[in-house]
Amino acid sequence: MSHTSSYFIGRSPVPTPAVPPGPARAPALAVHPALRLLAAGVCCLLALGLVGLVFVWTQPGQWVDGLLLPRAERGGGYAQPGGLFEPATVVLRHFGHPALLAVLLAAVLVVGALGRRLLPGVVGVGLVLGAVLVAGAAKSALPRPELAVAGSTTHNSFPSGHVAVAAALALAFLLVTPDAARRWLVVPGAAGVSVIGAATMIAGWHRFSDVLGGVLVSLTLFCLAAAGLAVRVGGDTRRPAAAPRSGRVWRALAQGAVGLLVLVWAVRVLLPGLAAELRWGPLVAVLAATGLTVLALGGAAFLVRSMEFVGSTRPAGRRAHSIDEREQYS
Template sequence: MDFRSEPTDQHPGRGLGRTFVVATLACLAALAATYFFFVRTTTGQFIDESALVEAVEIHGTAGKAANKLLDSLPAVSVLIATVVVLFVTILRRRWTAAGIAMAACVGANVTTQILKDLVPVRPYRGIETLEFNSLPSGHTTLAASAAAAVFLVVSPRWRPLAGFLGGSFAVATGVSTLINQWHRPADVVAAFLVVAAFMLPAGWLIIRTGPRWNAWTGYGEHWAASRLWLALPMLAGLASAALASFALLRIAPGPGQEGSTTNYFWAGTSLIVIAGYLATVAGVWLFGHAARRHGAPRR
């Protein structure tokens, strides 16, 4: 029997709906905490700004590659998202899902620009820094939201692969903005959280409106649904956490720090990788769990 064609529950239970609500609220709380610590406190400003300043040390070849990525990012993001979403929509007739995903994508990008204008300038805490607000990162929001839109419209068995590729694209974009000194690490993390706060409710609506195709039998039913795509970002996140711990143990954060190192840069880069891949793993797991519970029993 093909369980995917015979969903057992046309609408997910209230418990699953509460999970999406809690996840969305957690993203909003994390966004507020990111702003408060990295913008409003001395220690947060120092760590964030130090990572930005130390990016000069490795700009060189990496900076040239990052510049090329950032210059082409708007066109690449829009092109990828448009082609994939249109292809899936026309082929599978997922018009409602496509509309919801694109609306969430637009909402995340508009919100980022609004926050840039509304969030107060950085208060002076003894740290030499640019006063204008750069949180969240617009380029990172664009890349992450485009990837998330693709993630939402593809079938559950394609989501693990789509999540890994999209998460990697968003992480690479965020790191590139740091290397080029366009944004601080916190700006990138905030962008991830803005996108997540929009895409989680959108995903819930897509599951509600497309119950039949939002069903699967679990990991391993297809090569794109391999647990490998969940393991890779987990390993990358753990490796980055180890790197961040090592970098921060070598330095004592504080305004009195002397000398030029790259420890804060590597710690900031690790923070971006951890946040991006944590969101990837959480999203793949949550939507996979929702699809299985929603439509197909375990084999």
């Protein structure tokens, strides 16, 4: 049996031409969640100022507000005639009761404590109280100029305090719930805020721009609060292994389909009653405010995606250092 060798005998191997290395690709820089939320908060603040500038301090804006919610023929107010006026006042009277607000704030704290998110719960309560203070201060400090618009009034009601509180409560629950549950809170939360906003317009307490301003006040404060929590608690903490991309896509599509079906059902059930009781101007104002509220809460849930806000209240850098120390000495 002969043994063959795999080595070259009497000749040198043919050298393989070297491939020149290409230019090194710089790694993509990840944006810290706090910076993303801070940028979103600045954008919401600019949007709030733009809404106030257009609808409160310009003649076309005051005219659009008056077109959507014309003044009542009797009493000189903006209350809309029809069978929805009395239910609207009942909703506002019950929602503004201090006992109900106290129960809802306590629920934020309880949910946060049960999920080891006590600090986000405290921040959520501060978010609601901050919305009350900011909305009240803005209404007192900002003037509404007289621009010779027929049917307008110099009484400033921008932004709506009721809508700001309702939106802040819905956003506070986003801070204290797990990431997987937040998307399921968007539709019921937006529905609650939309009911309060529609009630303020039907009862003649606020204009369309006031409702939009109330939502933007709370959304701005939410982004700032979530940015602070992302720095303090660490944002993306203790997340399980990511599912395959195809699984995430199908899950997102299924959840979006469920939310869309709920919205279509709500519109199909409520729209005939609203159309029968409201004129086209208030009807457009209610539907537009509802759609913008859904977008606002959905955007808030998207901004804090994959952020759990769970764990120690120490800064993220110090916690990461402690983890490295434990791994080193274990």
